Amino acid sequence: MRITMITPAQPGSKAGNRATAERWETLLESAGHSVDVVTEYHGEPCDAFIALHAWRSVDAIRKFRTNWPERPLIVALTGTDIYRHQQEFPEETLYSMEAADALIGLHSLVARDIPTELADKLTTLYQSADGPEAFPEPRKKAQERGFGVCVIGHLREEKDSLRAAYAARLLPDDSRIQVVCAGKAYNEDWRAKAEQEMASNPRFQWLGELDKGDARQLMADSLVMVISSVMEGGANVVSEACRAGLPVIASDIPGNVGLLGNDYAGYFPVGKERALADLLYKVEQDPEFLGTLKHQVSQLAGHFMPEKEQAALEQALRQAVQRCSERH
Incomplete structure (x- = not known):
């Protein structure tokens, strides 16, 4: 046709x-x-x-x-x-x-x-998304900086793009979590918010918009991905994370639950940075919980x-x- x-x-x-x-x-x-x-x-x-x-x-x-x-x-x-x-x-x-x-x-x-x-x-x-063979090896330097958490997507209201950064402010002093955000700012207001957050939050870095290769390197360097959106039609970055075996911490909205399933263990209430901070700290401190999430996303990979x-x-x-x- x-x-x-x-x-x-x-x-x-x-x-x-x-x-x-x-x-x-x-x-x-x-x-x-x-x-x-x-x-x-x-x-x-x-x-x-x-x-x-x-x-x-x-x-x-x-x-x-x-x-x-x-x-x-x-x-x-x-x-x-x-x-x-x-x-x-x-x-x-x-x-x-x-x-x-x-x-x-x-x-x-x-x-x-x-x-x-x-x-x-x-x-x-x-x-769909490419499989793990399309992703580079993690860089040793990135892993030495701390427990990497990535947020990938344009900075805009629907994505609630800085929620992980706000959550990182609430982490205990012994946490090694570093949140790295990649995505184009929707407007100058979002750009200003991201730059201000980076200046005042030592756990947060904003890289701006990345090409596909650099975004995949960021995912490879990370131990967890956060998708904090308030609305989603079904984000392709979730497909990519599942295919790459990268655990996801997700807001409990239909667009995430409709991809990851009702029994997925990594949800937090949308917009609630305290709950997100608790979940991030748990995933950092509890290797068994991190392993559970990794197993669950790997089991879902065949859908994508x-x-x-x-x-x-x-x-x-x-x-x-x-x-x-x-x-x-």
């Missing part, structure tokens, strides 16, 4: 939507399709249309539906679609969801948080294989084609 895929993230962006679009392009082309990834759509013909982001892509979705009502449309739901834009911009977001022949959700609990009548359109797709992601994309495409033919 000739597939057009729209993403709001420009070429060269390190935003999650751009990484997802490029990975899906590769997976779909390896399955025999041709894919054109665009950031604007003007009504050009294609055999199927995939929109990343229900709200941000609504104009393109309207245009595609108007010009090509008989062709299949797939909409991939982001965390902000599900947990913010449904409430803030219901008309546009629900239009995109209702117009779709198939929906893609990136964690197993999405069906709970969208309108019940749309749940039968939903395919759950776990974003490229072939499984490719199969889920193909399933969503087949579902969209079938629904389309039923409509016409």
Whole structure:
């Protein structure tokens, strides 16, 4: 099929939507399709249309539906679609969801948080990641600096990006935890907050935005990763951590629980740095607990294989084609 895929993230962006679009392009082309990834759509013909982001892509979705009502449309739901834009911009977001022949959700609990009548359109797709062989060896110098905790993702409200830094301030004096954050500041306010925190918190370092190789080195140098988000559609960095065997400390939101499972041992209440500090200290001081988390993420690694992601994309495409033919 000739597939057009729209993403709001420009070429060269390190935003999650751009990484997802490029990975899906590769997976779909390896399955025999041709894919054109665009950031604007003007009504050009294609055999199927995939929109990343229900709200941000609504104009393109309207245009595609108007010009090509008989062709299949797939909409991939982001965390902000599900947990913010449904409430803030219901008309546009629900239009995109209702117009779709198939929906893609990136964690197993999405069906709970969208309108019940749309749940039968939903395919759950776990974003894939490279395996441990793609990660470098830990650097000895990094390990000597202390117990490394990484936070990877753009600095923004949804990510609650400095929560681990705030938690680190509450650690006992004997803790060797060092929190290293990597990600682009969403705006100047976030940049200022990160720089101020780094200046006043000896346990915190902000590296800014890293390329893929340097981000993987940071993960390899770390003993734990924190994902403290207040909302997530299903973060690819969790997939990467599981595939790399890197234990995760995660906020107890649906987007994390829907990837790591109800029985995962490393959750803390969202936004609560005291609870996060306690959990970080436990993981540092208790090798058995660290081992439990490592075992759990390693057991989950099989969910995040490229072939499984490719199969889920193909399933969503087949579902969209079938629904389309039923409509016409």
